Amino acid sequence: MKIIETIEKVRREVQNAKSKGQTVGFVPTMGYLHEGHLSLIDEARKKHDIVVVSIFVNPLQFGPNEDLDRYPRDIERDERLANGAGADLLFYPSVDEMYPVEMPMTIHVNKGVDVLCGASRPGHFDGVATVVMKLFQIVQPTEAFFGQKDAQQVAIIMNMVSAFNIPVDIVICQTIREEDGLAKSSRNVYLSDGERNEASFLYRTLLYGKELIENGERIPQLVLDKMNTKLQSGSGKLDYLSILRYPSLDRPEELNGTIILAIAYQYKNARLIDNLILEI
Amino acid sequence: MKIIETIEKVRREVQNAKSKGQTVGFVPTMGYLHEGHLSLIDEARKKHDIVVVSIFVNPLQFGPNEDLDRYPRDIERDERLANGAGADLLFYPSVDEMYPVEMPMTIHVNKGVDVLCGASRPGHFDGVATVVMKLFQIVQPTEAFFGQKDAQQVAIIMNMVSAFNIPVDIVICQTIREEDGLAKSSRNVYLSDGERNEASFLYRTLLYGKELIENGERIPQLVLDKMNTKLQSGSGKLDYLSILRYPSLDRPEELNGTIILAIAYQYKNARLIDNLILEI
Numbered sequence: 053m054k055i056i057e058t059i060e061k062v063r064r065e066v067q068n069a070k071s072k073g074q075t076v077g078f079v080p081t082m083g084y085l086h087e088g089h090l091s092l093i094d095e096a097r098k099k100h101d102i103v104v105v106s107i108f109v110n111p112l113q114f115g116p117n118e119d120l121d122r123y124p125r126d127i128e129r130d131e132r133l134a135n136g137a138g139a140d141l142l143f144y145p146s147v148d149e150m151y152p153v154e155m156p157m158t159i160h161v162n163k164g165v166d167v168l169c170g171a172s173r174p175g176h177f178d179g180v181a182t183v184v185m186k187l188f189q190i191v192q193p194t195e196a197f198f199g200q201k202d203a204q205q206v207a208i209i210m211n212m213v214s215a216f217n218i219p220v221d222i223v224i225c226q227t228i229r230e231e232d233g234l235a236k237s238s239r240n241v242y243l244s245d246g247e248r249n250e251a252s253f254l255y256r257t258l259l260y261g262k263e264l265i266e267n268g269e270r271i272p273q274l275v276l277d278k279m280n281t282k283l284q285s286g287s288g289k290l291d292y293l294s295i296l297r298y299p300s301l302d303r304p305e306e307l308n309g310t311i312i313l314a315i316a317y318q319y320k321n322a323r324l325i326d327n328l329i330l331e332i
Numbered sequence: 333m334k335i336i337e338t339i340e341k342v343r344r345e346v347q348n349a350k351s352k353g354q355t356v357g358f359v360p361t362m363g364y365l366h367e368g369h370l371s372l373i374d375e376a377r378k379k380h381d382i383v384v385v386s387i388f389v390n391p392l393q394f395g396p397n398e399d400l401d402r403y404p405r406d407i408e409r410d411e412r413l414a415n416g417a418g419a420d421l422l423f424y425p426s427v428d429e430m431y432p433v434e435m436p437m438t439i440h441v442n443k444g445v446d447v448l449c450g451a452s453r454p455g456h457f458d459g460v461a462t463v464v465m466k467l468f469q470i471v472q473p474t475e476a477f478f479g480q481k482d483a484q485q486v487a488i489i490m491n492m493v494s495a496f497n498i499p500v501d502i503v504i505c506q507t508i509r510e511e512d513g514l515a516k517s518s519r520n521v522y523l524s525d526g527e528r529n530e531a532s533f534l535y536r537t538l539l540y541g542k543e544l545i546e547n548g549e550r551i552p553q554l555v556l557d558k559m560n561t562k563l564q565s566g567s568g569k570l571d572y573l574s575i576l577r578y579p580s581l582d583r584p585e586e587l588n589g590t591i592i593l594a595i596a597y598q599y600k601n602a603r604l605i606d607n608l609i610l611e612i
Contacts, residue, residue: 059497063499154443155442155495156441156442156443156444156488156491156492156495156580157439157440157441157442157443157461157488157491157492157495158439158440158442159437159438159439159440160437160438160439160440161436161437162435162436162437162438163434163436163437164436181437182496185496186495186496186497189496189497189498189499190497192499208436208437211436211437212436212437215435215436215437215466216465216466216469217339217466217469217470218469219343219469219472300436
């Protein structure tokens with residue numbers, strides 16, 4: 053695996069591969085890799101000749117009160133893990149390489165940002181869209197791989213690809229779960245034993261909502277009310293429980309087409325998110 | 333010359349050419365072609381295997397009080413002219429093809445929009461940047477050709493290419509002029525005989541400013557004051573006279589590097605713009 057720090061060099065490597073007819077799978081990350089990321093690299097490895105992983109903690113998507121400086125980093129471990137999972141190129145640019153001057157323009161997201169995690173993070177998805185647009189232009193991959201766990205981010209990136217006609221295909225990979233169904237996350241280690249034992253009820257609640265819909269319930273509020281009742285038993289605090297169209301993130305009056313059931317739940321030292329996407 | 337109305341088809345044609353190692357020159361226009369556009373097509377023809385011209389009157393760059401519906405159109409004449417100038421593909425999409433749904437996100441330009449023509453057209457360059465980003469993603473040209481006459485537009489597009497690392501090179505083509513120096517424009521026909529005889533003083537004033545700087549003047553305001561005096565003799569009304577860094581469009585305290593002298597001048601039925609770009 054080559055470690056590359058400049059835009060010019062990663063572009064040259066990828067173009068070189070593409071000129072030989074090779075396909076390129078791309079996994080953009082902020083580093084501190086966990087099993088979710090590794091499953092994306094694995095999926096890209098299965099489908100493409102060349103796998104590019106990027107590690108860049110993007111300042112643009114952190115708000116003024118968010119802890120950019122304390123975001124966890126461990127590049128040596130990440131190198132080992134990315135290499136082990138089958139990456140060919142690790143693109144690891146500095147902030148100066150990505151933003152040599154203040155951005156004279158950014159992507160401004162108008163739709164799908166006032167719901168789910170976006171409601172409490174104004175400007176966050178502008179920063180995400182802007183850096184992903186840059187990374188797509190730099191790497192020019194055949195396909196890019198994202199985890200369904202970050203469903204709002206994936207929706208906005210799918211909408212961006214479609215809105216700007218970006219020549220890349222987006223692949224959504226399944227959320228990786230513990231045996232009891234809890235979605236894997238770096239944050240799970242911050243759960244107390246009691247919280248950890250309880251936490252899989254979030255996934256079970258999503259499955260319950262899915263079952264209600266599969267059994268014919270078509271009114272979003274009625275599904276939400278029943279799911280909410282289940283969530284009352286938890287020892288943490290519900291941040292949101294939502295049913296939206298996917299990937300438009302519009303609120304449905306009636307349930308049909310592709311929809312997402314999404315939960316964010318706050319424990320003492322960890323905020324957990326999870327979701328299911330359903331075709332009705 | 334092929335006339336193509338869909339994104340899918342123009343992309344297929346261009347990718348087919350690129351897969352054979354051919355280079356692609358791109359001239360984006362809003363149609364109603366004049367000699368300026370034809371000189372861009374001519375330049376692209378000299379340098380590239382395939383020349384793509386787009387004609388799309390972009391609703392996103394017209395303000396609510398601007399006359400999108402009355403913007404001049406003559407597609408039959410444009411087809412003839414583009415073909416005569418050597419275009420291979422004329423991409424002529426409908427508004428529905430370019431914007432099948434309302435854009436869920438757009439490019440928002442933060443810098444270089446409160447000066448020159450941008451000062452009186454809020455949001456205009458957001459619309460320009462957004463459609464040019466789409467066109468670049470659709471066509472994926474090797475080089476794109478723009479006329480220096482629209483210097484602010486070119487600056488913002490150059491800044492966009494740099495900010496988002498878009499893999500396209502921008503070529504700025506010289507302003508085409510009448511024998512007396514007046515910049516060619518579709519709008520010149522709206523000038524009265526007296527105005528037409530006078531109008532080349534705009535270009536002469538730019539040359540005068542250039543001479544002052546070449547003779548060693550480095551204080552922008554002193555150059556502007558002397559140019560302003562020259563412009564007093566005109567029968568129309570000065571809209572703006574500016575000296576800015578190029579392409580950043582920052583105001584310089586002292587003249588060095590690359591700068592632009594730019595004029596907009598209002599006659600009774602025509603607003604004329606012109607500029608010079610200088611290396612100091």
